[in-house]
Amino acid sequence: MLLQHERELVADYGRKLISDGLTVGTSGNISIYNREKDLIAISPSGMDYFEIKPENVVVIDISGKVIEGSRKPSSEKDMHRLLYTYRKDVNAAVHTHSKFATLMACLNWSIEPIHPILACAGGNVRCAPYMISHNEEFGKTVIKYIADRYAVLLGNHGALTCGPNIGYAYTTALSVEFCAELYYRAKAVAKPKLLTQADMSDMMHRFQSIREKQ
Numbered sequence: 465m466l467l468q469h470e471r472e473l474v475a476d477y478g479r480k481l482i483s484d485g486l487t488v489g490t491s492g493n494i495s496i497y498n499r500e501k502d503l504i505a506i507s508p509s510g511m512d513y514f515e516i517k518p519e520n521v522v523v524i525d526i527s528g529k530v531i532e533g534s535r536k537p538s539s540e541k542d543m544h545r546l547l548y549t550y551r552k553d554v555n556a557a558v559h560t561h562s563k564f565a566t567l568m569a570c571l572n573w574s575i576e577p578i579h580p581i582l583a584c585a586g587g588n589v590r591c592a593p594y595m596i597s598h599n600e601e602f603g604k605t606v607i608k609y610i611a612d613r614y615a616v617l618l619g620n621h622g623a624l625t626c627g628p629n630i631g632y633a634y635t636t637a638l639s640v641e642f643c644a645e646l647y648y649r650a651k652a653v654a655k656p657k658l659l660t661q662a663d664m665s666d667m668m669h670r671f672q673s674i675r676e677k678q
């Protein structure tokens with residue numbers, strides 16, 4: 465079986481998406497890119513996360529063609545493969561419909577630095593405009609908005625996080641959801657005090673060195 469290790473990780477982290485409350489039903493998706501083999505392991509479309517076995521995870525190439533697997537790859541595969549094409553520092557991506565990140569995306573707000581942990585995203589988290597998500601056009605727009613960051617909100621839709629490996633991408637999805645909730649709740653009662661660039665710089669460097677070691 466091609467990309468056995470990556471397929472096991474996609475299945476394992478898919479179950480975590482549900483148990484950690486980062487998505488609902490069969491929504492969201494996960495992929496891991498093996499740069500050496502130039503192949504991507506991506507979650508199958510419309511399948512219960514607790515039923516996904518490694519062999520159900522689909523292997524596609526960088527053009528989106530299915531190389532191995534009987535299932536249909538996630539309908540948002542173009543967003544994943546374009547991310548790996550444009551971002552040489554990224555080998556894993558997690559797309560969620562987590563509640564507060566999606567709420568922020570429905571407001572078309574960006575998440576501003578309310579807590580130092582947001583440094584994992586490489587700065588504030590911008591919001592891309594709403595678009596139908598099953599084509600290259602959407603993928604290209606997402607790349608433009610994520611730019612050099614590790615997280616982006618997808619307008620009226622959800623969030624996308626990424627990193628050098630699945631552990632980084634997944635933890636960033638948890639941290640983005642945590643900060644989205646803090647930011648939204650703080651804004652609901654008063655004007656939150658945001659951290660300055662100087663406040664954030666120590667954590668930004670720490671996350672940079674974590675990424676470089678992986």
Ligand SMILES: [Zn+2]
Nearest residue numbers: 491492621622
């Ligand atoms: Zn989605």
